[in-house]
Each structure stands twice: as C-alpha cells, then as structure tokens.
Amino acid sequence: MALLPLTPTLWNLTLPYMQSVVRKTHRYKFKKPDLESLRKLGKRLKNLGHFRNRYGRLLDILKTDVDEGLINTFIQFYDPVYHCFTFQDYQILPTLEEYSYWVGLPILDEVPFPGLERTPKIPVIAKTFHLELSDMKKGLDTKDGIQGLTFNYLYQKATTFAEKSDASAFETIFALLIYGIVLFPNVDNFVDINAIQIFLTQNPVPTLLADTYYSIHERIDKKRGVILCCTSLLHTWITSHLPCPKIGEECRPWSEKIMNLTPNDIDWYNPAYDTGVIIDHCGDFNNVPLLGRQGGISLNPIMARRQFRYPMKMKPLYIFLSSEFFSYEKDAKNLKDQFVKAWSSIVKLDRNQLRTRESAMWEGKYRKKEQEYDTLKNLLDQQIQANRQEKEENIRLRAALQKKEDFLDRVCPGRKKRRMDLCDGPHSDFED
Structure with missing residues (x-):
C-alpha cells in the first residue's frame, strides 16, 4: 500500500477562546472493573487465535493497565464545540477507524446500537450463550432499573464450560463478560441488557466511540461525575499518539508532560489502522452522527485529517460544523431518528477522493x-x-x-x- 507524503505545512490551530486562558481543572471518576478475575479466566483459553478471529482484540484490551492520571489530564482539554481535544497548537480526536483497529473488529455498514433492533428476548439470550433457560433465570437480575445477568453467575458458567472443555461456550461467555464489564461498564459486577444487545449486533465500535464522546462531553458540562466508557480503549488511543516510552519515563506530572508537547512530538499516523478508506459523513449530516447507550453526539472526521496523512491547512474557525449532542431522555428535536436514518446512508472516501475533495476545497x-x-x-x-x-x-x-x-x-x-x-x-x- 503506497503511502502519501506527509505535507509539513500545518496551521496553528489554536482557537480564539483558547489563547491566554487560565484553565480550571476538574477531576473525574471512572469505573474500576475487576480485571484480575477476568485475566485469570482468560488463561483458560485453549486457542487464542480462534478467540481473536471471533471477537477481535478483546484480550489486548483486557490486559491494558489504565493510568487514570493520564486520562484525567487529557480530558481537561476536551473541546465541547468541536468535539475533540484542543491543545495550544494542535487538535486530535479518536476516530472510528482507530477504534476499529484497537478493538480488532470492522465497522459494519448498518445502523449501530441503539437503532432499529429490538431488545433480545430471554430465550434468544439463553440459546446464544449456551445456557439452559431455567438455569439462566438464576442469574437474571434488575439493577438501577435495567435488566441483565450478574457477573458471578456468568463467571461461574464460564468456569464450568472451561472445565468441560466446551471451548465455544466458554469463549462466548468470556467475551460477553468483557463486553459488559470492560467495554460497556455500567452497574458494578453486572452485565446489563444493553451490553448483551451490543454483543449480539456484532458491531460494537460505533457505540464504543459514541460512549466515549458522550460521557466525556456530559461530564465536562457538569464538571464532575463518573465517565462511563471503556477507559482501557481511551487509554490505548491516547498513548498511541504520545511519544512513548520517553514521555512515560519522565518524572513529571502528566499536566506538564502534556502541556509541553508540540505538534512535532505527536505520533500522528499509524499505517496499521489506515485501510485507505474513512467514513466521512452519514446521510444529510456534514459529519458522523454517533449513537451511544445514553444519547447521541456528532463526530467530526474533518478535524482528524492529519491522523490519516492529510494535514489540516485551515483553521477550525473557518470550518462549518454542526455540534449535535442529546440524551435519549431529552430528545425534543427527535435527533435519534435522524441519526438512525443517516446511518442508512454511510459516505466513505478513499485516498483519491480525499485528495480530490481537498483540491476542490x-x-x-x-x-x-x-x-x-x-x-x-x-x-x-x-x-x-x-x-x-x-x-x-x-x-x-x-x-x-x-x-x-x-x-x-x-x-x-x-x-x-x-x-x-x-x-x-x-x-x-x-x-x-
């Protein structure tokens, strides 16, 4: 795959309201899942390659040690206007293509959760996860108003299947545990029906990214609270762009390390996640509408051009972007239906189209x-x-x-x- 030359020209992307502003920081909390128990369970896998082919890079995500100090520092730079992380001289944001690479699963050309699908019925869940219907009812519970399966029940069933050498059943329940506890955390030690439903759709990437943006955006607005997203993925994405391992070895606070970074320090591009095609926008939106578990938010791929070897050559204030954000509980404009409709018309651009579009622009x-x-x-x-x-x-x-x-x-x-x-x-x- 031929790589396009990286143009050295780069605008100073500092926004007007970012100049000479003393930033007031806030500390946020994150879910702390029981990773050790899941890692211990993962050692029972007999065929790692088979598990990866079925479920992607779940083991890599499970093995990630999260540095909350790094994430907390990075989140302080979230820009609620452009839905990205804005620093003094550059901007950067997680993309669908990057998350797809780190999860190890493709983005399907269909409406992601929660779109048109219905909540799966109990018999369907039991059959999918190799459970007896009468036995599964022992693990069913309702917490914080949402139905699901308890961690202890699923952990016990996975252990039993491993002891019986039922690899397929073990892998399925083990993957579900990672989905419910690590990828889509909610109630502690509980795999809720949303995580189960996302698992069944086999298209988790858009929802993972939506949860990341939505939760950060919501907490930044409230200036406090628990950020409900996959912190392991967010940590992996952040560190993938930092000049590691040098920055990790420096004995300074993360705030100093991050603030001192320049555009030349950032590891902008990784050919591993560059498939030559990006999702540019959906339907009538000029960006990508994302649907998470709690609400919707727009993603602006045009702000991530440099992460795909297309440096931005204009300041963000010259770019017209819509900044949709809504919760399902307060959707007066019926944006959810508009988001769902937009995902029925996904517009992808390859390198030639990007080059043509850039030239035309x-x-x-x-x-x-x-x-x-x-x-x-x-x-x-x-x-x-x-x-x-x-x-x-x-x-x-x-x-x-x-x-x-x-x-x-x-x-x-x-x-x-x-x-x-x-x-x-x-x-x-x-x-x-």
Missing part, C-alpha cells in the same frame, strides 16, 4: 480569497487615485497662491518688507 477557497483580494485591491486603487487627485489639487492650489503672491509683489513693491516690519515690531504689551 482549496480551489474554492483560493477563488474566494482571490475575489476578496480583487475587492481589496480595487478599494486600495480607488484610495490611491483619490490621494493622487488630492495631492495634485494641493499642488495646483499652492501654485495658484504663489502666483498671486508674485503678482502682488510686482504691483506693490515693498509690500513684503512692510508686512515683516509689522510682524517684527514691538508689541503694545511691552511698551512703556
């Missing part, structure tokens, strides 16, 4: 700037002409005045001397 901007230049030039030419005419008029008036003076001197000899004597003579105030 810049050609349009060049023509606009050229028109502005011509307008200003005409105004300047008019001003220069007016100044020239004024100067010529002043010269003409001075010449006429001088001509008059010369004429008066000829007809009234000594006029100039008498005038000078009047000016130079003693003033009446000084007379004795």
Whole structure:
C-alpha cells in the first residue's frame, strides 16, 4: 500500500477562546472493573487465535493497565464545540477507524446500537450463550432499573464450560463478560441488557466511540461525575499518539508532560489502522452522527485529517460544523431518528477522493480569497487615485497662491518688507 507524503505545512490551530486562558481543572471518576478475575479466566483459553478471529482484540484490551492520571489530564482539554481535544497548537480526536483497529473488529455498514433492533428476548439470550433457560433465570437480575445477568453467575458458567472443555461456550461467555464489564461498564459486577444487545449486533465500535464522546462531553458540562466508557480503549488511543516510552519515563506530572508537547512530538499516523478508506459523513449530516447507550453526539472526521496523512491547512474557525449532542431522555428535536436514518446512508472516501475533495476545497477557497483580494485591491486603487487627485489639487492650489503672491509683489513693491516690519515690531504689551 503506497503511502502519501506527509505535507509539513500545518496551521496553528489554536482557537480564539483558547489563547491566554487560565484553565480550571476538574477531576473525574471512572469505573474500576475487576480485571484480575477476568485475566485469570482468560488463561483458560485453549486457542487464542480462534478467540481473536471471533471477537477481535478483546484480550489486548483486557490486559491494558489504565493510568487514570493520564486520562484525567487529557480530558481537561476536551473541546465541547468541536468535539475533540484542543491543545495550544494542535487538535486530535479518536476516530472510528482507530477504534476499529484497537478493538480488532470492522465497522459494519448498518445502523449501530441503539437503532432499529429490538431488545433480545430471554430465550434468544439463553440459546446464544449456551445456557439452559431455567438455569439462566438464576442469574437474571434488575439493577438501577435495567435488566441483565450478574457477573458471578456468568463467571461461574464460564468456569464450568472451561472445565468441560466446551471451548465455544466458554469463549462466548468470556467475551460477553468483557463486553459488559470492560467495554460497556455500567452497574458494578453486572452485565446489563444493553451490553448483551451490543454483543449480539456484532458491531460494537460505533457505540464504543459514541460512549466515549458522550460521557466525556456530559461530564465536562457538569464538571464532575463518573465517565462511563471503556477507559482501557481511551487509554490505548491516547498513548498511541504520545511519544512513548520517553514521555512515560519522565518524572513529571502528566499536566506538564502534556502541556509541553508540540505538534512535532505527536505520533500522528499509524499505517496499521489506515485501510485507505474513512467514513466521512452519514446521510444529510456534514459529519458522523454517533449513537451511544445514553444519547447521541456528532463526530467530526474533518478535524482528524492529519491522523490519516492529510494535514489540516485551515483553521477550525473557518470550518462549518454542526455540534449535535442529546440524551435519549431529552430528545425534543427527535435527533435519534435522524441519526438512525443517516446511518442508512454511510459516505466513505478513499485516498483519491480525499485528495480530490481537498483540491476542490482549496480551489474554492483560493477563488474566494482571490475575489476578496480583487475587492481589496480595487478599494486600495480607488484610495490611491483619490490621494493622487488630492495631492495634485494641493499642488495646483499652492501654485495658484504663489502666483498671486508674485503678482502682488510686482504691483506693490515693498509690500513684503512692510508686512515683516509689522510682524517684527514691538508689541503694545511691552511698551512703556
């Protein structure tokens, strides 16, 4: 796969309201799932390759040790206007393509959760996870108003299947535990029906990214609370762009490390997640509408051009972006249905289209700037002409005045001397 050259030109992307502002920080909380129990259970896997082929890179996510200090610091730079992380000289944001790579699963060309699908019925759940219907009812529970299966019940069933060497059943329940406890955390030690439903759709990436954006956006607005998203994935994404391991070895607070980074320090591009195609927008939206477990929020891929070897060459304030954000409980504009409809028309762009689009965009901007230049030039030419005419008029008036003076001197000899004597003579105030 041929790589496009990375253009070195980069706008200073600092937004007006980001300049010379003392940032007030807030500390947020995160769910702390029982990773050790799941890691211990993961050692019972007999065929790691088979599990990865079925469920992606769940084991890598499970093995990730999260640095809450790093995430807390990074979140302070979230930009609620552009839905990205804005620093002094650059902006960066997690994309669908990056999350797809780190999860190890593709983004399906269909409406993601929660779209048109119905809540799965209990018999369907039992059959999918190799459970007896009568036995599964022992693990059913309702917590915080949502139905699901308890962690202890699923953990016990996974252990039993492992002891019986039922690899397929074990892998299925083990993967579900990771979905409910790590990828889509909610109530502690509980796999709720949303996580089960997302597992069944086999298209978790859009929801994972939506939960990340939505929860951060909501907590930033409230300036406190628990951020409900997969922190392991967010941590992995952040560190993938940092100049590791150097930055991790420095004995300084994360705030100092992050603030001192420049665009040249950032590891912008990883060919591993570049499939040559990106989701640019959906339906009538000029961006990508994401649906999470609690609400919807828009993703702006145009802000991530440099992460795909297409450096942004214009400041964000010149880009028209819609910034949708809503909760399912307060959706007066019926945005959820609009988001669902938009996902029925996914628009993807490859490198050639991106290049063409960039060229067309810049050609349009060049023509606009050229028109502005011509307008200003005409105004300047008019001003220069007016100044020239004024100067010529002043010269003409001075010449006429001088001509008059010369004429008066000829007809009234000594006029100039008498005038000078009047000016130079003693003033009446000084007379004795």
